[in-house]
Amino acid sequence: LAKTTQPISMDSYEGQEVNITCSHNNIATNDYITWYQQFPSQGPRFIIQGYKTKVTNEVASLFIPADRKSSTLSLPRVSLSDTAVYYCLVGDYKLSFGAGTTVTVRA
Amino acid sequence: EPEVTQTPSHQVTQMGQEVILRCVPISNHLYFYWYRQILGQKVEFLVSFYNNEISEKSEIFDDQFSVERPDGSNFTLKIRSTKLEDSAMYFCASSERQGDYNYGYTFGSGTRLTVV
Numbered sequence: 189l190a191k192t193t194q195p196i197s198m199d200s201y202e203g204q205e206v207n208i209t210c211s212h213n214n215i216a217t218n219d220y221i222t223w224y225q226q227f228p229s230q231g232p233r234f235i236i237q238g239y240k241t242k243v244t245n246e247v248a249s250l251f252i253p254a255d256r257k258s259s260t261l262s263l264p265r266v267s268l269s270d271t272a273v274y275y276c277l278v279g280d281y282k283l284s285f286g287a288g289t290t291v292t293v294r295a
Numbered sequence: 296e297p298e299v300t301q302t303p304s305h306q307v308t309q310m311g312q313e314v315i316l317r318c319v320p321i322s323n324h325l326y327f328y329w330y331r332q333i334l335g336q337k338v339e340f341l342v343s344f345y346n347n348e349i350s351e352k353s354e355i356f357d358d359q360f361s362v363e364r365p366d367g368s369n370f371t372l373k374i375r376s377t378k379l380e381d382s383a384m385y386f387c388a389s390s391e392r393q394g395d396y397n398y399g400y401t402f403g404s405g406t407r408l409t410v411v
Contacts, residue, residue, distance in 0.1 A: 222399055231299075231386045231402030232338060275338075282351055285338035 192276045197290040206263040208289050210276030213257045219279035221252060221259045226273045232285065235274075236261070266293045297321040301387050301403035308377055308410055316372045316406045318387030327370045328388040328400060329362065331355070338386065344370065377410045384408075 224232040388400040
């Protein structure tokens with residue numbers, strides 16, 4: 189199972205773009221990369237998923253380089269309500285979520 | 296937007312008692328999961344369920360745990376004899392597909408279990 193490494197925390201201000209990079213050096217050929225968001229006392233919420241290059245939805249963009257050994261979640265123009273823990277998962281649903289990145293957005 | 300519903304939101308139980316946590320997955324989803332999160336710790340996989348049987352389980356999911364889909368809508372997690380260390384948030388999730396890759400799971404809001 190691919191292990192992921194992401195920063196413990198990041199601070200930002202309202203209106204800025206936040207980019208969170210996740211390293212997954214031993215990603216397998218069939219593995220997809222998925223990002224979740226979690227607010228305190230709530231269940232994780234699916235944000236975006238991708239396999240290669242770039243994926244964009246109404247919430248975020250996901251950039252995956254050709255070697256797929258890392259991925260970057262981009263949150264455009266964050267607001268205070270984007271303060272949460274963001275998890276990068278690679279491959280199998282049996283994975284625990286890891287420590288995630290705590291993103292704090294300030295006014 | 297479809298939701299996964301979990302009840303109760305909070306349950307307090309005495310050590311040694313049995314508890315049943317309930318979940319209503321999204322109606323067209325076929326794969327169901329339970330996860331738990333001890334306060335301040337990681338979200339951990341417990342079990343997956345498909346076609347009325349357990350498809351995979353983690354080391355955490357020992358003999359005191361069981362899951363059931365008693366009817367067409369509910370999915371339950373039973374803990375037979377609760378221990379203090381079972382205190383955690385328990386999340387139910389469901390997904391439409393499962394394979395070599397995941398399509399993203401929809402999680403419920405969780406049940407906070409407190410064992411005293």
